[in-house]
Amino acid sequence: MSKRPMPQFFEPDTQAFWDATKNEQLTYQQCSACNEVVFTPRAHCTKCGGSDLEQKVSKGEGTVYTFSVVRQNRNPSFADLGAYALAYIDLDEGFRMLSNVVGIANPLEDVSVGQRVKVTFEKQDEGEYLLPLFEPI
Amino acid sequence: MAQQRDAAIVGIYEYPSRYDPDVSAIQIKAKSIQAALNDAGLEWGDIDALYDAQDGEGGGGLGLSAYLGIKPTVIDTTQVGGSSYEFQANHAMRDIAAGKASVAVLSYGSKAATLRTPIGTGGATSSGSWQANMEAPYGQTLIANYAMVAQRHMHEYGTTSEQLAEISVATRYHAMRNPDAVKAMNDLQFVGVNEITIQDVMESRVIADPLHLLECCMVSDGGGALIIASKDVVKDTKKSPVWLIGSGEATKYRENGGDITTSAGAQGAPIAFAEAGVTPDQMDVAMIYDSFSITVAVMLEDLGFVKKGEVGDWITGGRLKFDQPGGPALNTDGGGLSSNHPGMRGIFLLLESARQLRGESTSQAADAKLAVAHGNGGLLGGNHTGGTTILAAD
Numbered sequence: 096m097s098k099r100p101m102p103q104f105f106e107p108d109t110q111a112f113w114d115a116t117k118n119e120q121l122t123y124q125q126c127s128a129c130n131e132v133v134f135t136p137r138a139h140c141t142k143c144g145g146s147d148l149e150q151k152v153s154k155g156e157g158t159v160y161t162f163s164v165v166r167q168n169r170n171p172s173f174a175d176l177g178a179y180a181l182a183y184i185d186l187d188e189g190f191r192m193l194s195n196v197v198g199i200a201n202p203l204e205d206v207s208v209g210q211r212v213k214v215t216f217e218k219q220d221e222g223e224y225l226l227p228l229f230e231p232i
Numbered sequence: 233m234a235q236q237r238d239a240a241i242v243g244i245y246e247y248p249s250r251y252d253p254d255v256s257a258i259q260i261k262a263k264s265i266q267a268a269l270n271d272a273g274l275e276w277g278d279i280d281a282l283y284d285a286q287d288g289e290g291g292g293g294l295g296l297s298a299y300l301g302i303k304p305t306v307i308d309t310t311q312v313g314g315s316s317y318e319f320q321a322n323h324a325m326r327d328i329a330a331g332k333a334s335v336a337v338l339s340y341g342s343k344a345a346t347l348r349t350p351i352g353t354g355g356a357t358s359s360g361s362w363q364a365n366m367e368a369p370y371g372q373t374l375i376a377n378y379a380m381v382a383q384r385h386m387h388e389y390g391t392t393s394e395q396l397a398e399i400s401v402a403t404r405y406h407a408m409r410n411p412d413a414v415k416a417m418n419d420l421q422f423v424g425v426n427e428i429t430i431q432d433v434m435e436s437r438v439i440a441d442p443l444h445l446l447e448c449c450m451v452s453d454g455g456g457a458l459i460i461a462s463k464d465v466v467k468d469t470k471k472s473p474v475w476l477i478g479s480g481e482a483t484k485y486r487e488n489g490g491d492i493t494t495s496a497g498a499q500g501a502p503i504a505f506a507e508a509g510v511t512p513d514q515m516d517v518a519m520i521y522d523s524f525s526i527t528v529a530v531m532l533e534d535l536g537f538v539k540k541g542e543v544g545d546w547i548t549g550g551r552l553k554f555d556q557p558g559g560p561a562l563n564t565d566g567g568g569l570s571s572n573h574p575g576m577r578g579i580f581l582l583l584e585s586a587r588q589l590r591g592e593s594t595s596q597a598a599d600a601k602l603a604v605a606h607g608n609g610g611l612l613g614g615n616h617t618g619g620t621t622i623l624a625a626d
Contacts, residue, residue: 099368099369099370099371100368100369101368101369102360102364102365102366102368102369103359103360103365104360104365105360106360106361106362106365108362108365109362109365109366112366113365132488134488135362135363135366136362136366137362160384160492161380161381161383161384161387161492161613162380162383163376163377163379163380163382163383163440163441163442163443164438164440164441165371165372165373165376165440166437166438166439166440166441167353167373167375167439167440168353168354168371168373169350169353169354170354170371170373172371173371176371179371181370181371181372181376181380181440182380183380183486183492183613185488185489189488189489190488191486191487191488191489191490192366193366193367193370193372193486194370195370195371203441208383208384208387209387226369
């Protein structure tokens with residue numbers, strides 16, 4: 096459980112992504128015209144401009160591209176976390192996502208570039224959406 | 233392309249105080265414009281082009297015109313974070329070359345220290361935009377975003393924290409020679425207002441791995457202004473003109489499979505150098521946006537001073553200090569790390585470039601003829617802009 100700032104709607108680009116989290120699904124888009132993988136979600140393809148995008152479910156497995164352990168954040172929403180690992184995750188389907196690496200004893204020692212991770216969904220104190228986080232495989 | 237000399241910086245002013253509770257941001261802008269005009273020997277009524285990053289209370293193209301009481305006929309409100317001023321200087325150069333403007337003014341004012349604005353460690357709030365909705369839940373502070381660039385640079389190229397610390401050490405070396413920077417560090421209650429060593433940087437606390445406190449810029453009040461004029465106006469100004477000879481602009485953002493260790497500068501800077509007809513190794517001075525040590529390291533590579541991945545070895549040994557061989561002299565005013573960072577530092581890169589090319593710096597590079605100012609706006613490891621301006625002495 097946590098008090099993190101969660102997405103706010105009306106905002107049509109990411110609504111479907113967040114709706115899918117309620118079923119513990121991590122989703123991305125692929126352009127029907129040019130096959131480009133699109134992420135973060137939006138209503139057009141960033142390569143060809145096409146508007147026919149298919150929402151696909153990721154296996155949720157990927158690699159830590161880079162990370163930082165945040166020691167200081169003055170936003171009170173994160174006060175309870177202590178030091179936490181912020182990371183870009185490269186999912187195997189070819190999209191890069193900002194998230195946190197969790198499920199580890201010590202973020203200062205247990206996270207590394209190139210580490211294999213898998214998505215896990217965290218229930219929040221408020222709201223209906225689950226938060227996709229990653230833990231080592 | 234033959235180098236053009238159509239527009240020059242003719243008036244400069246950097247607001248001296250970095251902690252000033254008794255003034256507003258828009259007053260800092262107006263006072264600085266007045267002082268920069270005076271430096272140039274120009275009058276309030278001479279301004280015909282206004283460039284504004286929409287900073288300060290009631291700023292913007294209309295708001296600042298009304299506050300100043302001027303009626304410019306070129307109005308440019310480019311707002312691309314800390315690089316806004318390089319973009320604006322580039323636009324002023326174009327507008328003047330096109331004959332649309334003759335006396336352009338750029339200004340900045342901020343109260344970030346008085347207001348205790350948590351620029352680096354505030355964390356994102358959920359604004360409900362397409363991007364905030366995907367990122368705000370994860371607690372990405374601005375510093376942590378830049379730290380992720382450093383982490384990847386270290387992983388790919390073997391760059392070390394000790395190497396990045398060279399940037400903090402050189403910058404402080406310059407700051408200690410700048411009385412305004414020394415006062416700034418005292419007013420903002422820095423611990424140890426003195427030259428620092430690599431060891432000092434390594435022993436300062438980590439804010440977001442791998443970045444230490446002494447690799448992070450200050451949060452100050454401040455501002456300034458600069459006047460850019462046409463070559464016809466230049467004939468009558470008081471000080472030696474500093475010519476704008478090259479401009480580049482670019483964007484970069486998180487991309488699937490993208491290289492986070494390469495910034496927007498890699499796209500925009502070559503355009504600027506080509507326009508100016510000069511090369512990075514000819515630069516006497518490099519004014520590079522030092523929000524953090526890693527920002528400068530990445531930019532030195534992307535501007536073409538050294539190949540991608542090799543900056544660590546290249547900066548080892550102190551070549552960035554103004555009085556050391558090798559060069560370029562880096563951030564000779566003391567930089568954002570140790571002199572002035574109210575949030576959008578880009579204007580100070582141009583101001584110190586002009587001081588160097590006039591021979592007025594407190595860490596004066598010998599016989600300085602060429603300088604590059606490179607601003608970075610936004611998040612180096614996320615959405616950001618790069619604005620490059622090449623400057624030449626008269």
